[in-house]
Amino acid sequence: MSIGNKFLLTAGAMAAAMALFVTPAQAQQKSVAVTAIVEHPALDSIRDGVKDALKQAGFEAGKNLKWQYQSAQGNTGTAAQIARKFVGDQPDAIVAIATPSAQAVVAATKTMPVVYSGVTDPVAAQLVPSMKPSGTNVTGVSDVLALDKQVDLIQQVVPAAKRVGMVYNPGEANSVVVVKELKELLAKRGMTLVEAAAPRTVDVGSSARSLIGKVDVIYTNTDNNVVSAYEALVKVGNDAKIPLVASDTDSVKRGAIAALGISYYDLGVQTGQIVVRILKGEAPGAIASETTSKLELYVNPGAAAKQGAKLSSALMASAAHVVK
Missing domain, CATH: 3.40.50.2300 (Response regulator)
Structure with missing residues (x-):
């Protein structure tokens, strides 16, 4: 057998051996x-x-x-x-x-x-x-989030709240479901929901302004239009001294007072x-559809000061993250 043929056999054997070590994901x-x-x-x-x-x-x-x-x-x-x-x-x-x-x-x-x-x-x-x-x-x-816990948070941030404003896109199925359920939950607690439609991201600021004088607090779910333009909502909350409560924890870093979310x-x-x-x-x-039950509370004391809310020591103590 020539040296060339020996080399080919050896190389082939090495390749075969290496193939045994290839993981299923690499195959x-x-x-x-x-x-x-x-x-x-x-x-x-x-x-x-x-x-x-x-x-x-x-x-x-x-x-x-x-x-x-x-x-x-x-x-x-x-x-x-x-x-x-x-x-x-x-x-x-x-x-x-x-x-x-x-x-x-x-x-x-x-x-x-x-x-x-x-x-x-x-x-x-x-x-x-x-x-x-x-x-x-x-x-x-x-x-999905348990809305009763969201209402609990609203009441912890603004204990006297009776009118809850919500800016949302009526074309987003998620938000329509939340609005329906939130109305029912608030009614059981002697509270009402005041809706403000924002079909486009550019509508978020004007929709929020339409709630001035009509609500005690503004709650936002994970509506994509609202979250995309959250700074516009924060400006209204700060200017009009309307507390903002969110379900998206990243919104707290952007100016919401608190959020209980995933x-x-x-x-x-x-x-x-x-x-x-x-x-x-x-x-x-x-494969069954899944959810997650792990929730974390984020609070932003600076946002609370700007929006005229005073956070209780109990709420602060229960927060997993305090945004400075």
Whole structure:
């Protein structure tokens, strides 16, 4: 046998041996496409959590994972275009962040695996028939919050509050559900909800101004239009001395007085773990939709001073994070 042939045999043996050490995640390149309705801290944190969960499981962008991300910049028409493009690309899974993007993707495919995230009520949004395994191509993670605890927080921040204002996009299914439930909860406590519609992000400031003199406090859910333009809401709250209470903890860093909410990064990691299961062969329809029960209280004493609220020592002591 020639030296050349010996070398070829040795090289072949080495390659075969190395193949034994290739992990399942490295054995075949996978593709994940991620879309969000808009970019703001909470949704960006979900995206980052998904990516990190995939990397932790051995799927790393640029190595053995094709990663795509596109934001619809708050436009539902653009969300539909992105959905159609991603379906045409035929990735192994599509991650859709926030209700409008999830609805767009689910409308675009009934076969490709879809994992939603940051959706308050996936059943009302008609993404899945229930929170149980759907039997379809869709599963995901909801960011639903217990609204009774949100009302508790409103009363802790503004004990005398009777009229609660809420700026929201009536075109976002998440927010419509929250408004309906919040009305019922407030009524049981002798309180009322005053609504202000903001169909576009540019409407947030003017909608908030329409509440001046009509409300004792303004509460905001994770409405994407509102969160995207939260600084406009903060300006109204500061100028008119109306306390702001949020459900998105990142909003406290931007000027809300308090929020009892979830870590959206952790929600992204939880979402990414579902994507990993799909990449490893599980059918999305066999995976039940999930929620998270881990809540953290954020408070901002500086914002409270600007908006005319005095935080109790008990509320301050119960906060997991105090924003300076």
